[in-house]
Amino acid sequence: MLFNSLDYLLFLLLVVGVYWALLRYRALRFAIIFLASCVFYMAWNPAYIILIFFSICVDYIAGRAIFTAGSPRVKKNWLIASVACNLGLLGTFKYFNFFCSATNDIFSLFGFDIPVPYLDVLLPVGISFYTFQSLSYTIDIYRGRLEPTRNFVKFSIFITFFPQLVAGPIVRAVQFLPQLTGPPRLNKEKVGEGLFLIATGLFKKVAIADFLAVNLVDRVFDDPTGYSSLEVLIALYCYTMQMYCDFSGYTDVARGSAMFFGLELPENFNRPYQSTNPAEFWRRWHITLSSWLRDYLYYPLGGSRVKPARAYWNLWFTVFIVGLWHGASWNFVLYGILHASAMAAHRYFYRRAGRTRETVDPTALRISKTAAMFHFTVLSRILFRSTDLPNAVDVGGQLLSGSAFLFHIAPSIWTVLILSYVSHYLPRSWYEQSKRLFVRSPAPLQGIALSGLAILLAAVASRQVVPYIYFQF
Amino acid sequence: MLKRLIQKDSIEFDASTAAALRKLAFILLTLVLFITTTYALPILTRFRPWVPGEAVPLARLFQPYDSSLLPAFAEAAALAAPDQDANRRKSRERESKVKDKAGSPAARTRIAPEEIEGLTQQIEDPEGRALAPFYQALLRTAERRSKAITRVAHFGDSAVAADSITVTVRRRMQKRFGDAGHGFILIARGQMHYYHMDIRHRASDDWQLYPIVLLSLGTDWYGYGGVQFRSAPGSWARFATSDRGEVGGRASRFEIFYQIYPGGGKLIAKLDEQPPVAIDTRGPQKQDAWFTLETSDGPHKLSLRTDGRAPVRLYGVALERETPGVVYDSLGMVGGRAERLLAFEREHIQGQLDHRDPDLLILAFGGNEADNRWLDIARYERNLRKVVKHLVVQGNRPACLLFAPLDQAERDERGEIRTIAKLPEIVETQRRVARAQGCAFFDTYQAMGGKDAMKRWYRQRPRLATSDFRHATAAGYERIGDMFYKAILKGFADHLSKGKAAGGSKQPKTSDLPNPKGSN
Incomplete structure (x- = not known):
């Protein structure tokens, strides 16, 4: 069930309506959200709900066992069981086939062709998101930062809450569970903000991401040899914006939908292409994943409070895992290596120059750093978007071919591309101001504005189904 | 457990939550009003979030494929259900009679009068040559020759996309000649x-x-x-x-x-x-x-x-x-217009057709073109000729047939349901093109009753046409499929009859067959 479908709109309204109608029936209210979340997930593939149930049961039991265990050893064993189960699921369904074929690829370099097993399974939608979310619960209990919930349904809602189930943001139990404790509350500002987020999210997805994908990006990556270097570069700019609008658009709709239940989900993006260096980029892009890996992988590895060589390894390895998290293929291995190396290099030069967080660059330098970081991101996106390495090589080769015609870029693509980048580089305060303006508008005006947006989106919407990019992760 | 579920808490709506929910409801009401206007004002048609005929939102996500259901016309089909049952019973009785007579290979090459009882419209093929290769293939199939498969490629618009007409023709042909x-x-x-x-x-x-x-x-x-x-x-x-x-x-x-x-x-x-x-x-x-x-x-x-x-x-x-039999490819394209087929890259579509090797190619378009009040008929004719040439190249292979659109109607200023003015012109154009290109022609419009047929089909109980006056109901499509199937059988019988006159061995008994309008 895609967010940009009539089905989701009706589904959301139905669930919100029933939720508030059952305000006085707490248990029933929770049951409805849980049931709705299951239905939402099962619309994709009913069978794979079993995997989520498995994850829920394991972590619910492990969470309670860790909390009540008498000895640190028992606590640790339960934590290991939880981590093994969750990563085992992820490994089996997402990485098993890749590791097998990668092993074969490596052996074939030396002339050996070994038979490798192949697991005939689909990648369950959202598995990378909900396993991480579920893991944060048991780890936080183990660290003593969280008390386990007794309420099984409440815990299930934390894992399956439908607006963020399939593509995040990755919510921590410490952020989410307390919100389910008291009676739900809503106010006019939250309603306005929720609608604004949904509207902007849909606009980003339908009017920008899908438009650019269908009208240029997909065509160029399908057959790069039919386009000039300049066109391939424009397509890469388009893809960079498409990816941001696709994913941040999803997050906006997820956050907006959650607000109607009186719940808050964390922000996931903060204008990432304004970053001046790789570290800043990963603080602004997919924030909940970066911070998850920082807290649950980088810090446990020792973070930067170890010997310099080890600190560099910790940083490199964490960012490499960020890359690999996105997919099981050589593309993402290289993507991870590229970003991890850039991050390590940035830290090296940053320290060597004796810079601190307080160091302020002159405007011109800041602009050139932003441009350089942006182009590093754009070029690394070749690996992200290409279907496999030969495709990436084709796109890269075409980019370097030196041809400069622009036959395939329609005026509408220029318009959407330029406007989207201009809005991305506008100060955040402008966005906040427009949100405030919408939130404070009277209800009829909001309704008319949303109707107007619906007309616009219907006019520009692609007739093809363009799934969210992050659904595949 | 149930007790816990329905246990009331002492929570009340606080004033701000109630006001927020009222506001949300008001905004949604505005949206609903806007959506309603898209159904009320034809100019806003393209902004409708859901179009009658599409599967029901939400339910469609979990709908297992049900081959007995025509979702677009489920309501009309339900309306028609009692009479349809009676019709089906009659039809089954008739078919079982036919089956008894047509069970053996010899009998399969003989068209019994009961099989084309109620024939209303014949296929127009003045020279009697357009469909000859198809009938020859059908004859080999009827004779149960080894691997004798007769393939039909039926391209068309929404009337075909939902397998609405084609399902009837396919089922009848496969039951009679074999299911391949x-x-x-x-x-x-x-x-x-x-x-x-x-x-x-x-x-x-x-x-x-x-x-x-x-x-x-x-x-x-x-x-x-x-x-x-x-x-x-x-x-x-x-x-x-x-x-x-x-x-x-x-x-x-x-x-x-x-x-x-x-x-x-x-x-x-x-x-x-x-x-x-x-x-x-x-x-x-x-x-x-x-x-x-x-x-x-x-x-x-x-x-x-x-x-x-x-x-x-x-x-x-x-x-x-x-096994010897008929394969009937239903190749429907929602919103299809014939000239869009020119977007097939020529070598590609020829390669596809060569590989599939149909014995009969049917083009069933024209309904969507009728919507265009400014349709330039001369240009339409030129394009239709091009389309036929685009798909049928090797002389008479595959045999081709133009299948006229259903009557297309709209309400006039007095609220009367009238045939769209352009439609008869489109049908005539198709007839001309069919003749010029050596194709056969089936006049669906006349078969339905000609001018204002859609009104009569709509007013019939159970309804045979839907309220958009563009499509038939499930019962209506079944009737059209039945008419076309019988027209094919009649053409086949005539072909066999000519074969006999020319010294062929197969002789259907056609002396007592009806001779309806549109005959050669």
Whole structure:
């Protein structure tokens, strides 16, 4: 069930309506959200709900066992069981086939062709998101930062809450569970903000991401040899914006939908292409994943409070895992290596120059750093978007071919591309101001504005189904 | 447990929550009002979030494929149910009589009068040559010659896309001449109102569709069914023989129509519980390809799934059998207009048709063209001729037939239901083009009753036409399919009769056959 479908709109309204109608029936209210979340997930593939149930049961039991265990050893064993189960699921369904074929690829370099097993399974939608979310619960209990919930349904809602189930943001139990404790509350500002987020999210997805994908990006990556270097570069700019609008658009709709239940989900993006260096980029892009890996992988590895060589390894390895998290293929291995190396290099030069967080660059330098970081991101996106390495090589080769015609870029693509980048580089305060303006508008005006947006989106919407990019992760 | 569920808390709506919910309701009301206006004002038609005929939102996400259901016209079908049952009973009785007489191979080449009882409209083929190759193929099939399969490719608009007319013709022909398999079906239906009966078919909703009717790729390779499908990671589709009804329950060959191209990915095909087969769609240059999976004759299922992130480009799957019989490809395109077929890259569509090798090619368009009040008939005629030439090249191979559109009506300023002025002109144009191009012609418009037929069909109880006055109900489509099937049988009988006069051996007894309007 895609967010940009009539089905989701009706589904959301139905669930919100029933939720508030059952305000006085707490248990029933929770049951409805849980049931709705299951239905939402099962619309994709009913069978794979079993995997989520498995994850829920394991972590619910492990969470309670860790909390009540008498000895640190028992606590640790339960934590290991939880981590093994969750990563085992992820490994089996997402990485098993890749590791097998990668092993074969490596052996074939030396002339050996070994038979490798192949697991005939689909990648369950959202598995990378909900396993991480579920893991944060048991780890936080183990660290003593969280008390386990007794309420099984409440815990299930934390894992399956439908607006963020399939593509995040990755919510921590410490952020989410307390919100389910008291009676739900809503106010006019939250309603306005929720609608604004949904509207902007849909606009980003339908009017920008899908438009650019269908009208240029997909065509160029399908057959790069039919386009000039300049066109391939424009397509890469388009893809960079498409990816941001696709994913941040999803997050906006997820956050907006959650607000109607009186719940808050964390922000996931903060204008990432304004970053001046790789570290800043990963603080602004997919924030909940970066911070998850920082807290649950980088810090446990020792973070930067170890010997310099080890600190560099910790940083490199964490960012490499960020890359690999996105997919099981050589593309993402290289993507991870590229970003991890850039991050390590940035830290090296940053320290060597004796810079601190307080160091302020002159405007011109800041602009050139932003441009350089942006182009590093754009070029690394070749690996992200290409279907496999030969495709990436084709796109890269075409980019370097030196041809400069622009036959395939329609005026509408220029318009959407330029406007989207201009809005991305506008100060955040402008966005906040427009949100405030919408939130404070009277209800009829909001309704008319949303109707107007619906007309616009219907006019520009692609007739093809363009799934969210992050659904595949 | 239940007690805990319905246990009340002492929570009350606080003032701000109540006000917020009121505000939300008010905003939604504004949106609902806007949506209502899209249904009230024809100028806003394109902004309708849901169009009658589409599957019901939400329910469609969980709807298993039901081959007995025509979702677009479910309501009308329900209205028609009592009488339809009676009609079906009569029809079954008639068919069983026919079956008794037509059971043996010899009897299959003899058209009994009961088989074309109620014939209303004949196929127009003044020279008697246009459909000769088709009838010859049908004769070989009727004689049960080894591997004598007669294939029909029925291209058309929405009346075909939901298998509405074609299902009746296919079932009747397969029951009479033999069931040689369901034939071709698209990979997925996306948001299209595309359905096929007598086959079980499901697909993930993440396929990207490039239909020729939208000219999504300009002039390009759209495949035999007019839609190119590009996969997303993990896209899947499943096809299985029907588990009900008298036809479509068996297959012995699944053929996958796909494209090889430089960026092509891997497709995993799995037949029943056999080990999966990997099909690599990567190649140095773009070319069409087919992959066939053979098995024993019987009920089977085929699962397709993409492997990896590289997209595969597919066109469809054909289910066939080795036994003599008829294969009737229902190739409907929602919103189809004949001239859109010119967007088939010529060599590509010729390659597709050569490979499929139909004995009869039917073009059933014109309904959507009738909507265009400013349609330039001269230009329409020129384009239609081009379309026929585009698809039928090798002299008389395959035989071709233009199938006129259903009556298309609208309400005039006084609220009367009238045939759209352009429609008779379109029908006449099609007739002219058919003659000029050596094709046969079936006048569906006249078969329905000519001018204002849609009004009469709409007013009939149970209804035979829907309230948009553009489509028939399930019962209406069944009637049109029945008329066309009988017209084919009559043409076949005439063909055999001529064969006898010329010294042929097969002689149908046609002396007592009816001689309705439109005869040669």
